[in-house]
Amino acid sequence: PSSPLYPVTPSRPPSTVSYVERARQHRWRCSDVTFHCSDGALRQQWIQTIREQLTALTSRPKHLLVYINPYGGKQQGECIYEQKVAPLFACASISTDVIVTEHANHARDHLKTEAELKKYDGVVCVGGDGMFSEIVHGLVSRTQRDNGVDQNSPEEKLVPCSLRIGIIPAGSTDCICYATVGINDPVTSALHVIVGDSQPMDVCSVHHNNTFLRYSISLLGYGFYGDVLADSERKRWMGPARYDFSGFKTFLTHHHYEGAVSFLPATDILGTPRDKTRCRAGPNLCFCSIPEYEVGWGVVRGKFLAINAASMSCACPRSPMGLSPAAHLADGTTDLILVRKCSRFNFLRHLLRHTSKDDQFDMTFVEVHRVRRFRFTPRHCQNDSELDLRENGKQLFSQICRDHPACSCSPAYSSWNCDGEILPHAAIEVGVHCQLIKLFARGIEEQPLFEDLANPPCAL
Numbered sequence: 375p376s377s378p379l380y381p382v383t384p385s386r387p388p389s390t391v392s393y394v395e396r397a398r399q400h401r402w403r404c405s406d407v408t409f410h411c412s413d414g415a416l417r418q419q420w421i422q423t424i425r426e427q428l429t430a431l432t433s434r435p436k437h438l439l440v441y442i443n444p445y446g447g448k449q450q451g452e453c454i455y456e457q458k459v460a461p462l463f464a465c466a467s468i469s470t471d472v473i474v475t476e477h478a479n480h481a482r483d484h485l486k487t488e489a490e491l492k493k494y495d496g497v498v499c500v501g502g503d504g505m506f507s508e509i510v511h512g513l514v515s516r517t518q519r520d521n522g523v524d525q526n527s528p529e530e531k532l533v534p535c536s537l538r539i540g541i542i543p544a545g546s547t548d549c550i551c552y553a554t555v556g557i558n559d560p561v562t563s564a565l566h567v568i569v570g571d572s573q574p575m576d577v578c579s580v581h582h583n584n585t586f587l588r589y590s591i592s593l594l595g596y597g598f599y600g601d602v603l604a605d606s607e608r609k610r611w612m613g614p615a616r617y618d619f620s621g622f623k624t625f626l627t628h629h630h631y632e633g634a635v636s637f638l639p640a641t642d643i644l645g646t647p648r649d650k651t652r653c654r655a656g657p658n659l660c661f662c663s664i665p666e667y668e669v670g671w672g673v674v675r676g677k678f679l680a681i682n683a684a685s686m687s688c689a690c691p692r693s694p695m696g697l698s699p700a701a702h703l704a705d706g707t708t709d710l711i712l713v714r715k716c717s718r719f720n721f722l723r724h725l726l727r728h729t730s731k732d733d734q735f736d737m738t739f740v741e742v743h744r745v746r747r748f749r750f751t752p753r754h755c756q757n758d759s760e761l762d763l764r765e766n767g768k769q770l771f772s773q774i775c776r777d778h779p780a781c782s783c784s785p786a787y788s789s790w791n792c793d794g795e796i797l798p799h800a801a802i803e804v805g806v807h808c809q810l811i812k813l814f815a816r817g818i819e820e821q822p823l824f825e826d827l828a829n830p831p832c833a834l
C-alpha cells in the first residue's frame with residue numbers, strides 16, 4: 375500500500391493500494407484502488423496486514439543495483455528510468471543504487487571487480503541487448519571467478535549466477551526483453567521486477583582455440599547478420615534505423631561464405647525447431663534435460679549466406695515471431711539455422727517470412743538443427759594464423775574488387791554477430807549452458823480468454 379494520495383476529510387483519510395493490471399499485447403499497467411474506512415483502528419490494521427503480507431514475499435527484490443546506458447537506442451535511457459521506472463520502484467519500497475555508465479564496458483567491469491553484490495537482490499539494466507550482454511558478462515565472469523571456474527576451458531561446467539537481472543528496454547532491437555516479456559515497454563518490465571518474477575535463461579559460451587571469447591544469449595550470426603552488424607556499427611548516429619539501412623545494403627551485396635559446421639544434436643529432448651508450439655510462461659517443454667546417451671556429431675559443408683544460432687526465439691518488433699519461433703528460453707539448446715547460397719529472390723522470400731507467420735525453414739536451401747554444441751571452420755582457415763590470413767585476405771579481395779569493380783566475388787570471411795557485438799575470429803566453438811542466468815520475467819503469457827479470472831491482480 376502507498377501512503378494516502380490525498381485526505382478526503384482529516385478524520386477519514388483514504389488508503390490506496392497500487393496493483394498490476396494486464397492490458398493488451400502483454401502490457402502491464404499500474405492501477406490504484408482507494409479504500410475509505412471510518413474506523414481508524416481497522417484501517418491501520420488493514421494497512422499493517424497488507425504490508426506484512428508483501429514483506430513476507432521473499433521473491434520480491436528490496437535492493438537493486440541499476441545501470442543506465444545513456445547512449446543506447448534513441449539515447450533516452452536516463453529519461454525513461456527517471457520518469458517511468460524510478461517512481462514505481464519507490465512506490466514498491468525498493469531502494470536502488472543507480473550508475474549511469476560513462477563508457478562502454480563500464481557496467482561489465484564494475485560488476486566483475488568492484489560491485490558489492492551481497493548488498494543487492496538483483497541488477498537492473500536500462501539499455502538494449504548490448505547493455506544486457508555487458509551485465510551478463512560481468513555477472514557470469516564474477517561468479518566463475520568467485521567459484522574458481524576457468525572460463526577458457528570450453529568443456530567446463532559454469533556456475534549459475536544467483537542475482538536476477540531486470541531489463542528496462544531502451545535499445546535498438548531489445549530482443550531479449552521482447553522474447554521474455556512479450557513487449558518492449560519500460561513500465562511492464564519494471565512491474566515484472568517489482569513482483570519478483572524469475573525466468574531462467576540459457577547462455578552460450580564462445581571459444582576460439584581454447585580461449586574464451588564471449589557469451590551469447592540471443593543470436594550468434596555469421597554471414598548476413600554479421601555483415602549487417604559490421605556495416606551498421608559505422609552508422610550508430612542513425613540510431614535504430616541503422617539496421618534497416620545496413621540490412622538492405624547487405625541484402626543487395628549478397629555475399630556467401632564457405633566452411634564446415636559440425637554440431638552435436640540434442641536428440642533427447644521433446645521439442646524441435648519446426649514445432650508449431652511456442653515457449654510460453656507456465657509448464658512447458660522448457661527445462662534442462664540430461665543427455666542419456668552419446669550421439670555422434672553431424673557435419674554440414676558448403677557455401678552459406680547465413681549461419682545463425684538462436685538460443686531463444688529472438689522475437690523483436692522487427693520480427694514478432696523471431697529467427698527461430700519455436701526456440702526455448704531455458705532448455706539447454708540452441709537452434710542452428712543454415713541458409714545455403716541461393717538466389718537473391720529466394721533469400722528475400724526467406725527474410726520476409728521472418729516478418730509474417732509463414733515458416734522460414736520450409737525452403738530447400740534452409741536447414742535447422744536443435745543442438746547442444748557446434749563448431750564453425752571457414753574453408754580458408756587451417757591453422758592459428760587465421761587472423762593474419764583474414765587481414766591479408768581482406769586486403770587481397772579489396773584490391774581485386776578495386777581492380778574489377780564489376781566482379782561479384784564474395785570475401786573469404788564474414789564476422790560473427792554475437793548479440794550485437796562483432797567477434798574477432800571466424801572459427802569458433804560454441805556450447806550451451808542451460809539456465810546459467812535468471813531474469814526478472816516470466817516468459818510470454820498466453821493471452822487468456824477471460825483475463826480477470828485467469829490472472830488475478832497483484833498488489834505492489
Ligand SMILES: Nc1ncnc2c1ncn2[C@@H]1O[C@H](COP(=O)(O)OP(=O)(O)OP(=O)(O)O)[C@@H](O)[C@H]1O
Nearest residue numbers: 446447475476477501502503504505545546547548
Ligand atoms: N556510456 C557509454 N558510452 C558509450 N557506449 C556505451 C556506454 N554504456 C554502454 N555502452 C555500450 O553501448 C552499446 C550499445 O548499447 P545498447 O545495447 O544499450 O543499445 P543498442 O545497441 O542501441 O541496442 P540493441 O543492442 O538492442 O540493438 C553496448 O555495446 C554498450 O557496451
Ligand SMILES: CCCCCCCCCCCCC/C=C/[C@@H](O)[C@H](CO)NC(=O)CCCCC
Nearest residue numbers: 503547549592593617621688693725728793794
Ligand atoms: C530486406 C528485408 C529484411 C527483413 C529482415 C527481417 C529479419 C529480422 C530478424 C531480426 C532478428 C534479430 C536478432 C537479434 C539480434 C540482436 O542480438 C542484435 C543486438 O541487438 N541485433 C542485431 O544484430 C540487429 C539485426 C537486424 C537485422 C536486420
Ligand SMILES: [Ca+2]
Nearest residue numbers: 685702705707
Ligand atoms: Ca534455448
